[in-house]
Amino acid sequence: MNLEFEIAGGDFTKAGYASSQVKKMLKQLGVEAHCIKNIVIALYEAEVNVVAHAYEGQILVHIESDKITTKIIDKGPGIPDIEQAMQEGYSTASKKVREMGFGAGMGLPNIKKNTDKLQIQSKVDEGTTVEMVNYF
Amino acid sequence: MAPARTYHALTIDEDKCIGCTHCMKACPTEAIRVINGLAEIWSARCVDCGHCMRACPEKAIYVEQDDLQNAKAFKYRVVLFPAVMIGQFPEKYTEDQIYAALLKIGFTHVFEVEQPIGVLKSSIRQYCRTTENIKPHISTFCPAIVRLIQIKYPSLIDNMIQRKAPHDLGAHFAINELKKQGANEDEIGLFYVTPCNAKITSVKSPVGEKESIVDGIINMNTLYNRVMQAIDDKEVPDTSSQRQNLTRDGILWSLTRGESVHFGERSMAIDGIHNVIRFLERLENEEVPDIDFLELRACDQSCAGGIMMTGNRFLTVERLESRAKRYPPAWKLQQSDPVKNSKEIKQKLVADKIVPRPAFSLDKDRVRALEKMNKAQRIICFLPGIDCGACGAPNCQALAEDMVNGRAKMSDCIFLQQMWEDEGRISTDKAFRNVEKKWGEKRFQADCNKRGKRNEGF
Ligand code: SF4
Numbered sequence: 001m002n003l004e005f006e007i008a009g010g011d012f013t014k015a016g017y018a019s020s021q022v023k024k025m026l027k028q029l030g031v032e033a034h035c036i037k038n039i040v041i042a043l044y045e046a047e048v049n050v051v052a053h054a055y056e057g058q059i060l061v062h063i064e065s066d067k068i069t070t071k072i073i074d075k076g077p078g079i080p081d082i083e084q085a086m087q088e089g090y091s092t093a094s095k096k097v098r099e100m101g102f103g104a105g106m107g108l109p110n111i112k113k114n115t116d117k118l119q120i121q122s123k124v125d126e127g128t129t130v131e132m133v134n135y136f
Numbered sequence: 137m138a139p140a141r142t143y144h145a146l147t148i149d150e151d152k153c154i155g156c157t158h159c160m161k162a163c164p165t166e167a168i169r170v171i172n173g174l175a176e177i178w179s180a181r182c183v184d185c186g187h188c189m190r191a192c193p194e195k196a197i198y199v200e201q202d203d204l205q206n207a208k209a210f211k212y213r214v215v216l217f218p219a220v221m222i223g224q225f226p227e228k229y230t231e232d233q234i235y236a237a238l239l240k241i242g243f244t245h246v247f248e249v250e251q252p253i254g255v256l257k258s259s260i261r262q263y264c265r266t267t268e269n270i271k272p273h274i275s276t277f278c279p280a281i282v283r284l285i286q287i288k289y290p291s292l293i294d295n296m297i298q299r300k301a302p303h304d305l306g307a308h309f310a311i312n313e314l315k316k317q318g319a320n321e322d323e324i325g326l327f328y329v330t331p332c333n334a335k336i337t338s339v340k341s342p343v344g345e346k347e348s349i350v351d352g353i354i355n356m357n358t359l360y361n362r363v364m365q366a367i368d369d370k371e372v373p374d375t376s377s378q379r380q381n382l383t384r385d386g387i388l389w390s391l392t393r394g395e396s397v398h399f400g401e402r403s404m405a406i407d408g409i410h411n412v413i414r415f416l417e418r419l420e421n422e423e424v425p426d427i428d429f430l431e432l433r434a435c436d437q438s439c440a441g442g443i444m445m446t447g448n449r450f451l452t453v454e455r456l457e458s459r460a461k462r463y464p465p466a467w468k469l470q471q472s473d474p475v476k477n478s479k480e481i482k483q484k485l486v487a488d489k490i491v492p493r494p495a496f497s498l499d500k501d502r503v504r505a506l507e508k509m510n511k512a513q514r515i516i517c518f519l520p521g522i523d524c525g526a527c528g529a530p531n532c533q534a535l536a537e538d539m540v541n542g543r544a545k546m547s548d549c550i551f552l553q554q555m556w557e558d559e560g561r562i563s564t565d566k567a568f569r570n571v572e573k574k575w576g577e578k579r580f581q582a583d584c585n586k587r588g589k590r591n592e593g594f
């Protein structure tokens with residue numbers, strides 16, 4: 001099962017759509033509640049990251065009977081120091097974004113906490129690709 | 137373990153149902169299908185919210201209730217009702233007159249269930265204190281919400297407060313009081329008056345409780361009619377002593393914010409099942425700030441908007457709010473005997489753990505579920521996407537899911553049929569028969585009184 005979502009940078013009103021769709025499907029597959037929760041939290045966080053930082057992005061979801069693989073590809077400023085970004089409390093979100101309640105620096109560490117495998121590739125001024133795998 | 141959830145109070149009258157699809161479209165859990173021209177409720181999915189009943193223009197969906205005559209078998213005939221009932225009577229009738237009418241109907245004792253509410257309140261407080269790590273605490277007051285979380289949001293099960301509802305409090309309290317007056321427990325008949333079908337189901341097959349405590353259930357609208365026939369505005373005896381354990385907090389308990397004002401530093405109250413669903417989706421995604429306590433109710437304006445309430449919900453709220461002002465707050469009764477001697481009742485208010493009953497998976501086996509999902513996704517490509525309901529399913533997605541589970545056929549979609557006819561894959565005659573089978577011959581007969589037209593439901 002493959003799903004594809006587009007994300008528009010800066011449009012917070014639509015953040016959360018992909019995670020809700022994915023959640024509905026995982027429930028239909030009978031995936032255990034706790035597991036769904038982790039995936040959905042990670043995916044939502046990733047969605048918000050793209051909205052907050054990038055110009056545009058794309059989510060590719062691939063569901064198999066034992067795992068879900070999610071790729072989030074964005075065009076944006078990229079992450080200069082991934083290790084630093086993985087630390088809790090670190091955030092480059094603009095003031096405007098923080099005022100909306102997003103970008104408290106929970107992003108990447110929170111994603112990591114909720115996935116089984118996480119891979120991040122990033123090029124400054126080009127964009128970031130996050131790939132995460134969760135086993136059911 | 138909680139008993140299996142088999143009982144639902146709603147029944148569809150096959151003679152009245154015209155298969156107009158209003159209920160199917162109103163159901164928040166997609167639990168209704170129209171089959172052979174008649175609505176059918178899929179019990180594993182139904183949460184007893186009553187929305188289908190509200191939407192039915194033919195009043196074909198009804199609620200079973202117990203016969204008031206059953207009360208005759210008991211020496212002590214107790215009517216237990218939520219305080220919200222008082223709110224629907226016209227302003228000109230006093231509380232005493234309403235109580236007098238209930239006695240006239242044949243009850244011997246009248247109890248409003250929210251007393252002494254301080255006992256339930258401190259029991260819930262206690263529960264919240266011992267489970268600090270699971271936030272937000274979600275109220276289990278509204279049975280429709282409990283069921284919704286069981287079938288749709290199993291990840292939130294642990295957040296539910298394991299405490300019973302005011303009707304249990306009121307029942308135990310009434311039994312204790314009557315015993316004090318010398319009654320034997322088997323001489324007492326408790327009759328609970330319900331504002332909704334959800335409470336009926338929870339009383340008859342309680343979620344997270346072992347057995348029901350009441351002997352019968354009466355629908356509030358039925359009792360309302362009986363009271364209105366019996367009531368008069370003459371001078372009646374003063375019954376205020378029967379309400380001495382009733383408080384402001386108790387009267388407001390079943391209204392929106394009735395619970396949430398008492399618990400947690402940050403609490404929220406949400407009413408209306410569609411609002412609740414939207415919020416729970418967010419809560420599951422952890423898209424909400426840290427909340428301590430969540431009060432969730434299936435009806436707009438909570439129980440004042442219950443499906444079996446007679447009055448206008450906003451007027452009911454107004455009357456209750458002004459009534460509440462005349463009563464002391466619960467803390468003033470904290471030192472009263474019933475509250476101080478409530479250890480035993482408190483024990484009884486502890487409910488068993490609630491178990492999840494997920495009702496949305498496509499197959500028990502995950503590999504097969506995935507196959508079905510893939511198949512449904514392909515089917516969707518061919519459906520028109522206008523969610524017309526003419527197939528008997530609430531929307532195209534639901535039809536596709538029904539198809540992969542063998543509950544519907546491709547030919548149920550009238551658009552697909554039309555296409556097949558155009559492509560010469562099916563004869564016009566066969567296509568017509570198919571629709572006739574689905575909706576009955578009568579659908580095609582001219583009938584100027586055909587019901588279920590627009591506005592019929594208003
Ligand atoms: S009571 Fe509510 S959940 Fe049950 S069938 Fe009716 S609308 Fe659906």
Ligand code: SF4
Nearest residue numbers: 278332433435439442
């Ligand atoms: S809000 Fe009250 S009346 Fe409505 S379903 Fe829940 S308990 Fe029943």
